[in-house]
Amino acid sequence: MQPAARIAAAIELLDEILDGAPAERSLTAWARRSRFAGSKDRNAIRDYVYDALRCRRSFAALGGAETGRGLMIGALKAQGAPLDDLFNGIGHAPSPLTKTERATPLLETLPAAVRLDCPDWLMPMFETDLEAQAEPALMALRERAPIFLRVNTLKADVATALNSLASDDIEAKRIEGIETALVVTANERRIRASTAFESGLVELQDASSQAAVHRLAGQGAALDYCAGGGGKSLALAAMGYSVTAHDIDPRRMGDLPARSQRAGATVDLRSPDDLGDGEYDLVLADAPCSGSGTWRRTPDAKWRLTPQRLEDLTRIQADVIRSAAAYVAPSGRLAYATCSVFSCENDAIVDAFCSEGRWQVIDRMKLVPSERGDGFYLAILERNV
Structure with a gap:
């Protein structure tokens, strides 16, 4: 053409x-x-x-x-x-x-909302929730997202992964501060056909998502409560957890068995009726959200979001954190995550849940879209003694 x-x-x-x-x-x-x-x-x-x-x-x-x-x-x-x-x-x-x-x-x-390609009704939320970071975040959402890889430490170290990628003319470099993260700098469209990908040395995973998983370091049994495609399940398995994956729509996990096999990881897929009760040392609830931190990857979602849909999502998120908490062992941790940058989906959900007096936040991470990764939120909770 x-x-x-x-x-x-x-x-x-x-x-x-x-x-x-x-x-x-x-x-x-x-x-x-x-x-x-x-x-x-x-x-x-x-x-x-x-x-x-x-x-x-x-x-x-x-x-x-x-x-x-x-x-x-x-x-x-x-x-x-x-x-x-x-x-x-x-x-x-x-x-x-x-x-x-x-x-x-x-x-x-x-107007700023036009220059920064933001729906009018969302501009005040960006400015209030992100303050000085609002304009840089919106500028980042106007650009193509970098392609990030996670080095699968079950099969390779970073140097081995980089050498394997280079053998297929794929250039990548390390992301400072995230030990398993690489950003691809040339020939990104060759990744899925590369030896490094096909042999499970690397997985496609955003660097912010990897940073969140690293904050969950620990041992024991982990439940990925909203597993979706299973990227975080595989990352948790590579860290040494015994991982169970669950999703309210099991079809979303359809590729996870093949991905697990390629990665050399063991992930146990279970139905909602077979999760046990309070038996997991870590429960990760990566809740459905607006995806506002990832809109450079799915830009039509920015224009489809409505105030009513956002309100519906916050109700779902409140249900998710409450439901996920039921599976945390007495001395375990609950991790609530979204790929949103909006406080109504993040701090507001967590703080309302903790206001009931049974849980407290021990760690929070808030990342905005940048060259280092997508927007991402993580709160780690434990039970009050």
Whole structure:
């Protein structure tokens, strides 16, 4: 596909997504019906779409409209691309720009929520909850997320993992302060086909998530109460825990047996009816949340979140922390986590739970999106004596 044809395809997809279609579903469906598109075409179009969704408000302002066409015009203006070469109406290229579309406002004159690509109703929450970190966090959410790997210490040390990645021309470097974390600096799309990944030397896992797991160091039986795909289950197993994984929707753990086998880890998958009662030294409840700390990875989620959905999530989170606490052994620890940066999903949930007098916080971690990882929250609790 020619560059202009890729832009036209991205415009079509963005219009679908702006009409309410999930981004990933639209991209997958387009790839299936567009057999003429090669892998480079698909990757380029995916990048266009996700970049435009991350910067939806600012690109719409630059492009003159909150449409697929407007977003792509804004994106290309931001890049300084030759618009007249790409929007010329020749072949599969989009039609030429209008006089209105050529006009370019100065972003610094626009409201902060537009410049920083934040829904208006969420801007006060970012400013109140993150204070001086609000603008850097929102700026980070406008950019593509780095690709992080966790070195699986059941099979390799960091040097061995780096050498194996290098043998497949994948460049990576250590993240200071997180002993198992690597950030990929070149050829990230080769990871899943690499020897290091296929042999279980590394796993894809955000660095902030790894930092949280390291704070849970200990021994004994651990329950990953909202396990999902099982990344934290595998990390806990690599630290020496005997790990049980649970999810209210067991289908989310469908890949975990294969991942465990590749990693050389033992993870026991159990149904909600087979968890025992108060037998775990550590219970990790990584609760469903807005995902606001990870919106650079799933940018359409930022625009789909509503006040009602956020309120619903806080009720779910209050139920999750209470339910998870029932499985903690008398001298054990309860860890509550989200990938949100909002206090209403984090401190407010934990503090309300502790206000009943039976639990106390012994450690908290709050991370905002940055080059070192996604936004993440962790509170570690123990019972009051």
